[in-house]
Amino acid sequence: MPEPLLSRLDPEGVATLTLNRPRRHNALDPELVAALSHRLADYARDPAVRLLRLHASGPSFCSGADLADMQSLVEQGEAANLADAERLGELLHALASFPRPTLARVEGPAYGGGIGLLACCDLVLAGEGVEFAFSEVRLGLVAALIAPYVVAAIGAHQARGLMLSGEPFSARRAWQLGLVTEPLAPARLAQRERQLTTRLLAGEPSAQRLTKQLLADLAGPDPGLRRRGARLSARQRAGESARRRLRAFLEGHRPGHGHGE
Numbered sequence: 001m002p003e004p005l006l007s008r009l010d011p012e013g014v015a016t017l018t019l020n021r022p023r024r025h026n027a028l029d030p031e032l033v034a035a036l037s038h039r040l041a042d043y044a045r046d047p048a049v050r051l052l053r054l055h056a057s058g059p060s061f062c063s064g065a066d067l068a069d070m071q072s073l074v075e076q077g078e079a080a081n082l083a084d085a086e087r088l089g090e091l092l093h094a095l096a097s098f099p100r101p102t103l104a105r106v107e108g109p110a111y112g113g114g115i116g117l118l119a120c121c122d123l124v125l126a127g128e129g130v131e132f133a134f135s136e137v138r139l140g141l142v143a144a145l146i147a148p149y150v151v152a153a154i155g156a157h158q159a160r161g162l163m164l165s166g167e168p169f170s171a172r173r174a175w176q177l178g179l180v181t182e183p184l185a186p187a188r189l190a191q192r193e194r195q196l197t198t199r200l201l202a203g204e205p206s207a208q209r210l211t212k213q214l215l216a217d218l219a220g221p222d223p224g225l226r227r228r229g230a231r232l233s234a235r236q237r238a239g240e241s242a243r244r245r246l247r248a249f250l251e252g253h254r255p256g257h258g259h260g261e
Helices: 030-045 067-074 078-096 113-119 147-154 156-165 171-177 186-201 205-219 223-237 240-252
Strands: 005-009 014-019 051-056 102-106 123-127 131-133 182-184
Touching: 005 030, 014 030, 030 078, 051 186, 067 240, 078 113, 078 223, 102 113, 102 186, 113 147, 123 171, 123 186, 131 171, 147 156, 147 223, 171 182, 182 186, 223 240
Parallel strands: 014 051, 051 102, 102 123, 123 182
Antiparallel strands: 005 014
16 A cells, blocks of 8 residues: 655755545545644654645545545444544644645645645645535534634635535635635646745745744634534534435445545
């Protein structure tokens, strides 16, 4: 099996993390969540890191939680689901509070928890044809873990409509909402990423770190929301409605296509 996460640090201090589960649509299973958390912690402590870039292998950016894995978890009760939800919550917090600039490049669909990763990044470049959706409610789940970061990015009113309906939306709509920094033709993504990388590396590191901390203090989610979100997510996952909908989804679709959390 290939490594679920690829990482590289270049001589300029640009760290690149690449989600590497293309056959599973880069769904966030426990192994990938653990790998991301571990690498983010390492890079946060490394003074050589100036910028973090988030990429994905294959046609999808991230389909959210791995529903095949989640189906086994929901049978284990609320305690097991709470531990799993807390691990994802800590990952989102680590990305949102990363002490250097973060830049995501999105070339394929992002659903559920995949959108949560993007909402935690400072800058997001997306291909014009990319589709987004909060599909949790259709599966009997609640987007409790990503909601604080999504609301901080696009506002409560817009989040209500998208999270309650699960309706797909385009990269241009994501840009209008504030989730995406720029929607671009796919052929221009890499070039624009290089331009932004150069501009971000021109900033003074301590000024960037303090600016991120200031902005987090002004608008960051309440830390208590992580704990409440994990409990709410675990309780809903372990309920009969989520079990029934997850089972139906997996019986009618290819396992691993997440759309969760």
